[in-house]
């Protein structure tokens with residue numbers, strides 16, 4: 001008996017809606033992610049071995065923490081004055097000066113924040129969530145989808161263009177009309193399936209029981225909970241991007257996973273959890289690594305103490321590189337030309353986010369939207385509503401989240417970027433200008449000590465080549481993850497574990 005799998009369903013949608021529609025649903029970045037694999041079981045105390053971990057982002061914190069558990073003499077060298085790297089919850093008083101000049105100071109109210117980097121954790125990302133448990137990092141639900149949220153497709157969706165369409169309307173109209181077609185085909189015996197009369201009855205009972213079809217007429221009619229108005233035509237919904245967003249279980253859990261989680265108070269709470277669990281002396285802040293020279297007997301690292309402006313030299317047996325590889329490429333470092341060529345080949349995403357503090361949670365009060373996203377083709381990427389502090393007065397919207405260029409927006413002053421977002425977002429939320437209080441814009445290519453977002457590229461062979469230790473130096477940052485993907489924290493943990501295993505096995509051999 002033929003089974004209507006998700007793939008076949010998408011193929012059938014493709015027959016109706018055009019294959020490009022299916023292509024984008026199946027290959028979307030958003031569907032791709034996996035868990036970090038097995039945490040390595042490492043035992044034994046190494047003879048005296050010192051390890052330097054360069055970079056205190058998530059991968060570096062994992063490596064440092066686990067080295068500590070194994071009894072290593074280790075030191076994490078972090079250029080910033082905080083841990084977490086991309087895990088950055090921007091809060092009141094925080095600041096940064098963009099590479100190229102402009103300085104911002106966050107003016108959000110106390111308690112308000114925006115996750116400028118990672119913001120959501122799929123339930124299947126067990127490594128991240130297990131560390132939250134182990135480190136006592138409180139976690140809450142990240143609301144990824146809500147039926148009241150809007151679609152807004154500018155220009156290209158026929159009769160559904162330039163209007164706010166609720167997700168619940170789309171769900172009801174697509175599912176209802178497809179169920180109606182299916183029941184009609186069943187009733188007329190037109191399904192080419194080996195179904196007994198009882199089977200047919202079971203299927204139609206199930207389809208009617210879903211609640212979209214009138215049990216007498218067996219046809220779909222708009223119903224109260226869908227919202228006011230007539231149903232949209234099925235073909236209009238399938239022609240536009242609407243039906244693609246109807247959630248199903250993705251092959252590998254990604255950004256459509258349900259549920260998703262977030263640490264209470266910001267994603268950096270995870271790295272801060274590691275920091276709390278580590279001896280404070282093991283992390284050196286304001287240590288901008290500039291030079292890494294290895295020999296057969298050890299490695300010497302030179303960093304600039306950015307407070308005293310003095311260079312400091314420190315020696316060890318091994319080094320784990322947990323810095324972004326685009327920055328490793330610029331270090332004075334004696335790794336093999338082959339490894340350096342691989343390092344240079346890694347691209348980092350052109351990611352940007354913008355938080356907008358609002359005087360009033362108008363999306364909750366006026367539109368009954370409680371988290372989740374706006375689905376639009378507006379040039380602001382993803383626009384999302386906060387999943388914390390519900391029913392309070394103020395809130396911070398994610399006004400823009402993109403992973404690619406938006407015209408020349410990146411080169412505009414912050415005020416012009418904010419204006420761009422307000423202009424487009426007000427097409428859906430006209431209240432936004434009046435309620436706007438302050439913004440904080442992060443364009444990762446302009447953020448010192450990252451100069452890019454997440455490592456992109458899914459080439460497993462390249463990752464394996466990058467993972468090969470170069471004598472006493474091994475890469476441990478998310479870019480080399482053997483499981484999950486570099487664009488997930490789960491990948492950063494998996495990469496850290498891999499480096500840890502190499503160091504421990506090598507140190508145990510002596």
Ligand SMILES: Cc1cc2nc3c(=O)[nH]c(=O)nc-3n(C[C@H](O)[C@H](O)[C@H](O)COP(=O)(O)OP(=O)(O)OC[C@H]3O[C@@H](n4cnc5c(N)ncnc54)[C@H](O)[C@@H]3O)c2cc1C
Nearest residue numbers: 055057058059079085086118119120289453478487488489
């Ligand atoms: C916009 C965005 C959204 C994302 N969304 C999600 C999400 O929702 N969920 C999810 O799970 N993942 C998400 N990710 C991916 C996740 O952020 C990464 O996989 C992970 O944080 C990478 O960790 P890392 O330790 O490898 O790198 P980083 O966090 O970049 O850490 C590198 C560290 O090296 C330090 N450093 C740099 N130069 C030097 C130097 N010279 N000397 C010393 N230290 C140095 C930096 O300061 C930094 O602390 C997102 C990423 C981005 C950019």
